Amino acid sequence: MNTLRVLIVDDEDDLRETIVKRLNARKIQTEGAASGINALEILKDKDFDVIVLDVKMPGMDGIETLQHIKKLKPEIEVIMLTGHASLEFGLKGMQLGAFDYVMKPAPLNELLDTIGQAYNKKSGLTL
Amino acid sequence: MATILGNLKQLFKELRDRNVADQPGNPSEMSALFRFRYTLFKELLAANSELLSVLSDMDEKLKGETVFGLSYITNQVNKSLRSAFQMVKNLNVMSSGKHRDLYAALEQINDRIKAIIEERKAEHAPRAVMSYEHILLKDADWAGGKNANLGEISNRLHIPVPEGFAITTKGFHDFFEYNDLKEAIIKQKNLLYVNEFDLLNNLSAETLALVRSKPLPPELAEDILAACAGLWGDDQSVLVAMRSSAVGEDGDISYAGQYLTLLGVTRSAICEAYKSIISSLFSARSIAYRSSKGVYDEDLAMAVACLKMVDSRVSGVLYTRHPYDITNEHILINAVWGLGPYAVDGVVTPDAYTVTKDAGLTLQEKIVATKPVQLALHAGGGVGEQPVAEDMQNIPCLNDDQIRLLAGYGAALERHYKCPQDVEWALAPDGQLLILQSRPLKIQNPAHSGLPKAVPLKGYPLIVDNGEIASQGVGTGVAVHVRSMEDLADFPEGGVLIARHSSPEYVMVMRRCSAIVVEAGSVSGHMAALAREFNVPTLICAHLLDRIPPGMEVTVDAYSGRVYAGTVIELLAAVRKEEAHMKGTPVHDQLQRIAKHVTPLNLVNPDAPEFTPLGCATLHDLARYCHEYSYKEMFQISDLASKFHGWSLKLDAALPMDIHLIDLGSGLKESAMTKWHAVKIDEIVSAPFQFLLQGMLSKEVHGLEPRPVNFSGLLSVIREQTLTPGHIGDRFGDRSYAIIADKYLNFSSRVGYHYSVIDAYCGNTISKNYITFTFKGGAADDIRKNRRVRAIARILDQEGFRVGVKGDKVDARLQKYPKSYIESRMDILGRLLIFTRQLDMLMTTEHSVEWVADNFVAGNYKLTAPPAEA
Numbered sequence: 001m002n003t004l005r006v007l008i009v010d011d012e013d014d015l016r017e018t019i020v021k022r023l024n025a026r027k028i029q030t031e032g033a034a035s036g037i038n039a040l041e042i043l044k045d046k047d048f049d050v051i052v053l054d055v056k057m058p059g060m061d062g063i064e065t066l067q068h069i070k071k072l073k074p075e076i077e078v079i080m081l082t083g084h085a086s087l088e089f090g091l092k093g094m095q096l097g098a099f100d101y102v103m104k105p106a107p108l109n110e111l112l113d114t115i116g117q118a119y120n121k122k123s124g125l126t127l
Numbered sequence: 128m129a130t131i132l133g134n135l136k137q138l139f140k141e142l143r144d145r146n147v148a149d150q151p152g153n154p155s156e157m158s159a160l161f162r163f164r165y166t167l168f169k170e171l172l173a174a175n176s177e178l179l180s181v182l183s184d185m186d187e188k189l190k191g192e193t194v195f196g197l198s199y200i201t202n203q204v205n206k207s208l209r210s211a212f213q214m215v216k217n218l219n220v221m222s223s224g225k226h227r228d229l230y231a232a233l234e235q236i237n238d239r240i241k242a243i244i245e246e247r248k249a250e251h252a253p254r255a256v257m258s259y260e261h262i263l264l265k266d267a268d269w270a271g272g273k274n275a276n277l278g279e280i281s282n283r284l285h286i287p288v289p290e291g292f293a294i295t296t297k298g299f300h301d302f303f304e305y306n307d308l309k310e311a312i313i314k315q316k317n318l319l320y321v322n323e324f325d326l327l328n329n330l331s332a333e334t335l336a337l338v339r340s341k342p343l344p345p346e347l348a349e350d351i352l353a354a355c356a357g358l359w360g361d362d363q364s365v366l367v368a369m370r371s372s373a374v375g376e377d378g379d380i381s382y383a384g385q386y387l388t389l390l391g392v393t394r395s396a397i398c399e400a401y402k403s404i405i406s407s408l409f410s411a412r413s414i415a416y417r418s419s420k421g422v423y424d425e426d427l428a429m430a431v432a433c434l435k436m437v438d439s440r441v442s443g444v445l446y447t448r449h450p451y452d453i454t455n456e457h458i459l460i461n462a463v464w465g466l467g468p469y470a471v472d473g474v475v476t477p478d479a480y481t482v483t484k485d486a487g488l489t490l491q492e493k494i495v496a497t498k499p500v501q502l503a504l505h506a507g508g509g510v511g512e513q514p515v516a517e518d519m520q521n522i523p524c525l526n527d528d529q530i531r532l533l534a535g536y537g538a539a540l541e542r543h544y545k546c547p548q549d550v551e552w553a554l555a556p557d558g559q560l561l562i563l564q565s566r567p568l569k570i571q572n573p574a575h576s577g578l579p580k581a582v583p584l585k586g587y588p589l590i591v592d593n594g595e596i597a598s599q600g601v602g603t604g605v606a607v608h609v610r611s612m613e614d615l616a617d618f619p620e621g622g623v624l625i626a627r628h629s630s631p632e633y634v635m636v637m638r639r640c641s642a643i644v645v646e647a648g649s650v651s652g653h654m655a656a657l658a659r660e661f662n663v664p665t666l667i668c669a670h671l672l673d674r675i676p677p678g679m680e681v682t683v684d685a686y687s688g689r690v691y692a693g694t695v696i697e698l699l700a701a702v703r704k705e706e707a708h709m710k711g712t713p714v715h716d717q718l719q720r721i722a723k724h725v726t727p728l729n730l731v732n733p734d735a736p737e738f739t740p741l742g743c744a745t746l747h748d749l750a751r752y753c754h755e756y757s758y759k760e761m762f763q764i765s766d767l768a769s770k771f772h773g774w775s776l777k778l779d780a781a782l783p784m785d786i787h788l789i790d791l792g793s794g795l796k797e798s799a800m801t802k803w804h805a806v807k808i809d810e811i812v813s814a815p816f817q818f819l820l821q822g823m824l825s826k827e828v829h830g831l832e833p834r835p836v837n838f839s840g841l842l843s844v845i846r847e848q849t850l851t852p853g854h855i856g857d858r859f860g861d862r863s864y865a866i867i868a869d870k871y872l873n874f875s876s877r878v879g880y881h882y883s884v885i886d887a888y889c890g891n892t893i894s895k896n897y898i899t900f901t902f903k904g905g906a907a908d909d910i911r912k913n914r915r916v917r918a919i920a921r922i923l924d925q926e927g928f929r930v931g932v933k934g935d936k937v938d939a940r941l942q943k944y945p946k947s948y949i950e951s952r953m954d955i956l957g958r959l960l961i962f963t964r965q966l967d968m969l970m971t972t973e974h975s976v977e978w979v980a981d982n983f984v985a986g987n988y989k990l991t992a993p994p995a996e997a
Binding site for chain 1: 166
């Protein structure tokens with residue numbers, strides 16, 4: 001997974017920064033974005049393999065951000081992360097082509113596995 | 128887990144150093160890939176169990192005997208939708224989106240349910256603090272079930288209850304909003320597990336401290352003090368009991384007793400005690416419970432009951448009918464001196480009074496016990512044991528008038544709630560009888576209540592005495608053995624269905640049959656849920672088929688777990704039912720309408736053409752579909768194994784095949800992971816694999832001496848095989864793979880010239896356990912191949928599997944059995960795998976099919992000469 005690049009999009013600073021730190025510690029090139037708008041701006045200049053996207057954010061929510069990402073760079077795999085109960089978001093996210101929909105609090109090991117599998121899928125390695 | 132992963136990493140590093148990396152992918156990828164799939168599968172199974180438990184709870188509530196409000200409905204609906212989504216999503220992630228139409232099906236069901244919910248929403252509490260005179264049953268949504276019940280008893284039936292008041296969910300929300308707690312707590316919680324060490328206890332401690340450190344909103348504190356003053360004036364000696372009064376009670380046992388109860392609280396301490404009680408929502412146990420059940424914290428709310436503590440002279444329990452002897456309708460009262468716990472805990476033997484339930488309330492029986500001690504309230508709070516004065520020890524706790532007054536309360540409660548009640552009562556120091564609590568009396572399974580069973584009814588031969596109860600009730604009829612789907616087609620009206628396995632397919636006859644008794648199944652499985660939905664009395668009981676021959680007239684008592692020969696009139700007379708009190712209420716109607724989109728199961732037969740995503744009309748259908756296909760997805764996990772075979776561990780065992788292991792975590796002892804060597808048998812932790820190997824290694828099946836006849840036969844078959852490469856297809860490499868976890872095994876093997884795949888789960892939760900087994904292919908000529916397949920099918924059928932044969936392929940399945948049985952079947956499969964290696968040579972005649980199968984089942988594995996054609 002040497003080339004794996006991950007973007008974490010979440011408005012909860014503590015959570016985002018912790019995940020970014022832990023992934024970088026595992027030699028996964030990881031950046032954070034505090035909002036959907038912010039994420040889309042970063043995406044203009046940079047490429048990522050996997051995006052971990054919080055569902056509920058102020059301003060542009062996760063679903064809208066996902067739509068933009070899929071239009072902008074459909075090859076990127078997106079993992080939705082949610083701390084809130086909304087079946088509608090889950091359904092919409094999966095139907096819009098999210099790779100997985102993971103509930104907070106998510107054990108880091110499992111999140112890592114999910115990121116790895118999303119990356120595999122993007123690289124054409126079938127499940 | 129962390130150390131296992133660490134060790135894995137170490138192992139992989141060593142592997143890499145050995146420079147064997149000429150395989151696709153890499154070891155950590157392989158490991159993650161299998162683990163990922165297995166995690167999805169486990170989550171799917173857990174969501175399935177969760178959904179089924181919600182379904183059975185809804186069915187229970189639909190009987191209309193238990194109080195529930197709109198928030199109960201909302202909670203259960205959300206829970207079931209969440210579980211269904213989890214299943215649909217996981218199946219799709221597992222299969223790279225092979226079942227995407229399920230999302231549309233779920234969306235449609237979701238829309239329908241949400242539309243019904245929108246019509247009526249839970250009302251908000253008018254006030255944060257309310258005394259019981261203003262609360263009725265319908266206020267359960269914001270006052271909680273316990274408070275609403277006491278209000279109902281006091282205001283509608285005018286039966287005395289303890290003085291007190293409710294702190295409603297408005298109080299809870301006011302407190303959280305005043306201090307901006309909700310978002311803060313959710314944010315804190317989302318950090319859980321992101322750090323790798325166990326933060327749960329820290330998180331819980333921090334949240335508890337946070338909640339307790341915040342002040343009550345001044346208006347709330349004032350309201351609470353005003354309620355006390357209103358009830359008790361200046362009397363500061365009053366002590367109160369405070370406990371949570373659950374909102375949206377989900378009937379889940381795991382919730383019971385999770386929250387703090389405080390006894391003997393002084394008036395000045397009530398506000399602090401209130402915070403302690405609501406903060407018990409954030410105990411480590413409660414957080415872990417919600418997190419494991421996928422319950423979100425957004426809708427958390429709690430109501431609290433504050434009741435004046437009664438320094439009871441006498442207390443006890445009243446049943447408005449016998450709890451398990453369903454022919455006994457009398458009111459039963461237990462009484463002890465002092466406080467109630469001694470009546471239920473069995474510390475002293477209580478007095479027992481029996482009263483008829485008719486208008487006369489005749490005292491039928493009065494058994495006075497010796498009661499040497501009692502539990503009493505201390506003046507400063509707290510309780511303790513005290514001796515009973517000698518002249519009081521052997522006299523009845525209640526006089527006849529009191530007994531009859533109390534029995535009258537019981538009868539009124541049963542009439543009002545339209546179902547038998549389990550009542551806690553107390554005699555206050557001023558001589559007033561008070562009702563402390565009244566809830567529906569569950570007609571209990573004596574096995575679970577710890578009470579002695581009712582004596583079997585005389586005059587009827589008892590066939591089964593200890594069945595497990597999957598759905599309560601009494602049914603009588605003629606026994607009909609069901610062995611196949613065809614048997615269901617002409618199932619007679621009123622028959623008692625007798626079968627070896629539980630199966631949701633029996634739903635086809637559930638409207639026609641009067642009871643179901645099966646040898647194996649789970650009380651929390653699909654069929655049990657259906658039986659409860661259709662109100663069919665259902666028992667699970669081993670070794671049944673021989674005891675109940677077809678055509679026998681039987682009565683199934685699914686209250687006591689018994690089956691009698693003949694028609695037991697006494698039991699049938701006892702079960703006529705009244706309409707329960709919740710029926711006809713708007714809340715009940717709403718649940719009924721919603722349940723139509725949740726509980727019915729239309730997809731019963733996986734081979735039917737309508738078994739498709741779009742054929743899913745209810746959440747139960749979705750669950751069934753996902754459950755079925757998740758097996759298939761797991762089954763195919765072995766396809767992946769061969770892609771990665773450079774990275775597996777080899778098993779060191781005296782077997783005629785190479786077995787390669789892939790551990791999903793916790794399937795091997797740690798010692799096996801730290802050094803690079805072939806894995807020893809005793810390093811295997813995986814339960815299903817252990818037992819499979821036990822069977823494979825069994826001395827009996829191995830035969831220490833070679834059998835000349837078979838050997839030459841074997842050689843010729845192998846020669847045939849090598850001449851036709853690709854004959855079996857290239858689905859499998861040349862090795863056997865065992866993908867293992869502590870409770871899981873996927874074993875694929877090409878032993879000699881056939882392939883077989885076993886997929887099994889074997890843990891303590893019966894409803895999750897299963898084995899699927901497929902056997903295919905063969906190198907011998909077609910007739911022999913077909914005979915062998917039929918022999919295997921015959922063996923598996925006799926060993927308790929449900930078997931299907933198509934061409935040269937046998938599919939066998941078995942599910943929802945206890946761990947010990949699954950283990951024994953794995954052992955059998957192990958024997959069978961070895962046994963079948965040389966089966967072809969024995970398949971010389973048509974007669975040999977039966978001969979081979981029966982010998983295997985009888986344990987005779989050393990067969991040398993096939994029988995001559997008859």
